[in-house]
Amino acid sequence: MTTSDVISKLKSEINCNISTEKSDLETYGTDWTREFNPDPLAVIFPKTIEDVKNIVSFANKNKVSLTPSGGRTGLSAGAVAKNGELVVSFEKMNKVLSFNKADRTLEVQAGITTKEIQDYAKEKGLFYPVDFSSAGSSQIGGNIATNAGGIRVIRYGLTRQWIKGLKVVTGKGDILELNKGLTKNATGYDLMNLFIGSEGTLGLIAEATIQLTTQPKDSSVILIGLKNIENSIKVLELFREKLTLNAFEFFSHSAVKHVVKKLERNIPVCDTLPYYLLVDIETPSDNEIEIASEIYTNAFETGLIEDGVISQNPSQYRELWSFRENITEAISVFLTYKNDISVRTSQIPDFINDISAILNNEYPDFDTILFGHIGDGNIHVSILKPHDFDKEKFLNLCRGVNTKIFETVAKYDGSISAEHGVGLIKKPYLTYTRSEAEIELMKGIKKVFDPNGIMNPGKIF
Template sequence: MTDARLAELIGRLPNLRLLTEPGDLEHYGRDWTRRWTPAPLAIALPASIDEVQAIIRWANAHHVAIVPSGGRTGLSGGAVAAQGELVLSLERMNRVMAFDAVDRTLTVQSGITLQAVHDASHAHGLIYPVDFAARGSCSIGGNIATNAGGIRVIRYGNTREWIAGLKVIAGNGELLELNRGLIKNSSGYDLRQLMIGSEGTLGVVVEATLRLTDPPPPSQVMLLALPDMDALMQVFAVFREKLSLQAFEFFTDVAQRHVLAHGAQRAIDGDYPYYVVTEFDAIDEQAMEAALAAFEHCVEQGWASDGVIAQSEAQAAALWRLREGITESLAPHRPYKNDISVRIAAVPAFLQEMQELLAREYPHFDVVWFGHIGDGNLHINVLKPDALADAEFISQCEHVTKLLAETLHRHGGSISAEHGIGLVKRAYLESTRSAAEIALMRGVRQVFDPNGVLNPGKLF
C-alpha cells in the first residue's frame, strides 16, 4: 500500500476498512456487465456517514475519482471501476435505522439489500412495493441511483414514488438532508428528486427514508396466449378497465421456447406469438367473475387465443416462472441486453418496426422480447449465435443499439427505461435527451461536484 494518496486517507481515517488485494479489486471493481476489466485503486468500506464524508473530502483534495458501489447488479456499467478509481462500497452500511408507524416510513442505510427492506417492512405488517429479481443482491442505494422500477410499476410506480427523504454526501463534500420525510414541502428545488436516478454522479446516498404501504389484497394470476401485438394492446385496455392490475407482463413465443427448455412447465398447449402473465386483485367472487368475463370478452373479440387461471399458489408460481425465468434461461447464451421504453400507445408500432429491422439486418440473430406493457417498457435480448466470434457479436450488437436508438428517437422513447446510462449507453444519451438538456445536466453536475470526483465518465 504505497500509494501516497491512500496513505493520506489512512492518516485521516485510521479505522477505515480498505481493501487492496487483487481478488477484492476484481470483485468490487465490476458489476453485472462484463465488458470492462476491473482496475480500481482500492476499495473503501466505510461504516458511518462521517467516514463517507471524509472520503469524499479526501477525494476532492487529491482529485481521486470515486465509484459509489451498492450491490453491483447494474447492467449499464454504472458501478464499474476500470480507471484507477476508489470504489466506495456501502455494503457495511446496511442497517435499518428507524421505523415510524405514524408516518409509515422505514429509514435505512443505503447499503441494505432490497430483500432486507422487504423483510423489515413485513415485520411491521406493511410493504415496500418496489420489487424485481435482483432483490437479494441489489442495494437500496443502487435502486435510488437508477430510479429502479421492476414488476409492480403498473400498480406502485418507480422507486422515486417511495422516497420520503435522503441523506446524501454531495460531490462537494457537504452532507445534505433532503426532504426529511415530509409529504408536502414546497420550499425550493426538490434536490431529492434530482438525486434519484443520478447514477452516483451528484452525491453518494448514505441513508434513505422509504414510504411503506398496506399489503395488496389477495390476487389471482392468469396466463393468456395472444395472436398479435394489436390484440395484446386491446387485452391490456380491457383488463386495465375491468380489473385492478398488479402486473401485466408480456413475452414472445421465442422467450417461451427458451424458458421451457430451461425447465419451466408449459401451461398452454400450442404456440402463439405473444403471451401475457397478469396478476390482479381478487378480493371476492365478484372480482373473479369480472376477470373471467374480461377474458371471455377478449376471446370473443379474437384478441385472446387461450388462457389459464391459476388454481393454486403453486400454479401461480409456475405461471410467473414463465415470465420471471426468462432472464436466467437466456444467460447461457450470453445475450446482448437492452432495456428501453416508449409511451404505452407507441409500443406496437415501435416493436413492429424493430422486429422488421432486426429480421432484415440480422436474420441470423435469435431475438427475445419481453417486458412490462403497462409501463411501455420492453427488454430486448439478442442471443449470440454459436458460430459468431465474441468480438464480432459485440460489434454487431453495438450496431443493434444504434438501430434501437434511432428508432426510439423517432418514437419519442428512452434508451434506458430502468437500468440507467452508465458506461454502456453513454454514446446513446443523445437519442433520448436533447443537446440543451445535456448541457443543463453538465451544468448541474458541475454545481454538485465541482472537482468531478464522482463517477467520472459515467452518464456523460
C-alpha cells in the same frame, strides 16, 4: 503522488477497512455487465455517513475519483470503476436505523438490500412494493441512484415514489438532509428528486427514508397467448378498466423454449403463439374472478386472444409467474446483448413491430428475445450470441445495430434506457433521448454539486 502513496495516505487518514486485493478490486469494481475490465485504485467500506463525508473530503483534496458500489446488479456499467477510481462499497452500511409506525416509514442506510426492506416491511404488517428478480442482492442506494423499476411499476410506480427523504454527501463534501420524510414540501427546487436517478454523479447517497404501504390483497395471474401484438394494449385497456392490475408483462415466443428447458415444465397454454401476456390482478373475492372471466370470454370471442389460463391457488400463481421471471436466468447461459427501451404504452404494438423488423433484418440467424413490462411501455431486447460465433464480432455487430434500434426509439420519442440507467453502456446513445440543451443543463447541475468532477466520472454524459 504515486498510486501507492495515495493508498498509504488513505489508509493513514481514513479509519475504514480498505482493500487492494486483486480479487476484491475485480469484484467490487464492476457490476453485472461484463463489457469493461475493472481497474479501481482500492475498495473502501464506510460504516457511517461521517465515514462517507471523510472519504469525499479525502478524494477532493487528493484528486481521487469515487465510484459508488451497491449490490452490483446494474446492467449499464454505472458502478464500473475502470480508470483508477476509489470504489466506495456500501456493503457495511446495511442497517435499519428506525421505523415510524404512524408515518409508515423506515430509515435505512444505503447498503441494505431491497429484499431486507421487503421482509422488514412484512414483519411490520406493511409492504414495500418495488420488486425485481435481483431484490436479494440489489441495495436500496443503487435502487435510488438508478430510480429502479421492476415488475410492479404499473400499480406502484418507480423507486422514486417510495423515497421520502435522503441523506447525501455531495461531491463537494457537504452532508445534505433532503426532504426529511415529508409528504408535502413546496419550498423550491426538489433536490432529493435530483439525486434519485443521478447514478452517483452528484454525490453519495448514505441514508434514505422509505415509505411503506398497505399489503396487497390476494391476487391471481392470467397467462394469455396472442396472435397479434396489436391486441396487447387492447387487452390491457379491457382489464385495467374494471380491475386493479399489479403487473402487465409480456414475452415473445422465442423466450418460451429457453424457459421451458430451464423449468422442465411445459407452458400451460398453446406454445406456438408469437406473444404471451402475464396479467396480475387483485382478486380479493369471487367477484373479481367473475369480472376477469367476462373480460376474457369477450376478448376470446372477439378474437383478441387465442388462449389463456388463470392461477387458482398460490402454487399455480408462483408457477405461472416463473415462466416470466426465469427468462433472464434461462438465457444467461448465452452471452447476451441487452437493450432496455421504452415508449408510451399506447405505442407499444407499433414499436414492437418496428423493432422486430430491425431484428429480423439484421440478425436473421440470431436468437432474439423480447420481453418486459409493456404495461409501462418498457421492453427488454436480448440478442443471444450463438456459441460458435466470435465474441468481439458479435458485440460489434450488436453495437452497429443499436443505431437503428435507437433511431426507432427516437422516432417514437422514447427512452434508450427505461429502467437500467445510462452508466457507461448507454452513454454514447444519450442524444437519442435527451437534447443537447438538456445534456448541457445536466452537466451544469453536476458542476454545482461536484465542482472537482470526482463523483463517478464518465457516467451518463
